[in-house]
Amino acid sequence: MRLNQFISHHSKYSRREADRLIEEGRVNIEKNKADFNTVLEVGQRVFIDGKYLKAQNQDLYTVIVYHKPKGEIVSKKDDRDRRIVYDTLGAKYAHFISVGRLDFASEGLLLLTDSKNVARQLMQSDLEREYILKIKGSVTKEMIEAMEKGLSLQNATLGAHHKSKIKAMDFAPFLKYEVTKEGTNFSRLKVSITEGKNRELRRFFAYFKREVVDLRRVRYGWIELNALPVGKIRFLNKTEYKLLHQFLSKNDKNFYVSKKYI
Structure with missing residues (x-):
């Protein structure tokens, strides 16, 4: 090595x-x-x-759930000196790796782990990610059709960060969607997708001239946010660890399933 x-x-x-x-x-x-x-x-x-x-034991790892608030960057540092998630988490979790990201204006469930292998496999998986959204305006037939059939855009810059180099984007059909409240001024939806690419949902709805004013991730695979307060963390419970072990062993034949949490 x-x-x-x-x-x-x-x-x-x-x-x-x-x-x-x-x-x-x-x-x-x-x-x-x-x-x-x-x-x-x-x-x-x-x-x-x-x-x-000292070489770490790759068979043992820790995963935490953090309820990220709006106004924090999921990064080790920020060149604009904005607040990062590790400011809240503290030095104890400074070596933890985030499983994907939530943008500055989004909140909700963020997984972090001290194992790069675990982070990599979770990020590269097609596990279901569930979000609750509030958008400006009503839900149109065109939006519903795109949620059901998918969407391919050569110019997906609306809703993107101004520094993003990603221009084109393919949106797979949503796994699930539910319009929980619809109105002329605002609508609420619960949607499930499998990737969570760079500002994927904000780009998707921006194409239909709908601004996402609230975005909260409430589930990642079998791990749910539930009633965890904003800015607080929790460890995975025994059942969640067991399901994670099963997922890892299925996706990596070389991964040794530790008995620590079983």
Whole structure:
């Protein structure tokens, strides 16, 4: 395994940050200096700033549910000095990885984990994501048809972040949708999709000239937000961990199902 990969797997640092540590001479291997071409041998010990970097047990992991409020960025840092989710979560969870994102103006269920493998498999899955939306205006027949049949746009910039480089976007048919309240000024919907791409729902409804004024994710697969207060966290319960183990073992034949939570 390459050195930067080992560091990113077993520490809070990303692979790019690991490269910077190596470049700055802060990484040693058994008292020897390391470089970008270093490939670790089995049993070699790695030190960062003189501290031993212990390999994590990949079979054990923690997943938390965070009720993200509006006005927080799902990122490790923000160049505009806006509040990030880790400001609320604190140093204890600074090494946790978010499973996907919710944009600055959205709230609801955000999963975070200390396992990159778990985060990767959940993000790349087609698990159902359920949202409650409030949009300006009524729900049209064209919107319902697109929710049922899907939509392909070469220009999906409406509703997107101004810095987004994603222009075209394909919207798969919604798994489910329900119009819970319809009015001339505002309408409410509950929708379920499988991807949650970059501002997917905001782009979708913007195409029909409908602004999403409230967006809250309430479920990710079998994990529900329920009555968790805004800005609070909870750990997965025993049943949720068991279902997660089953999901991981099914999707990764090399994944060893730990008995810690069973």
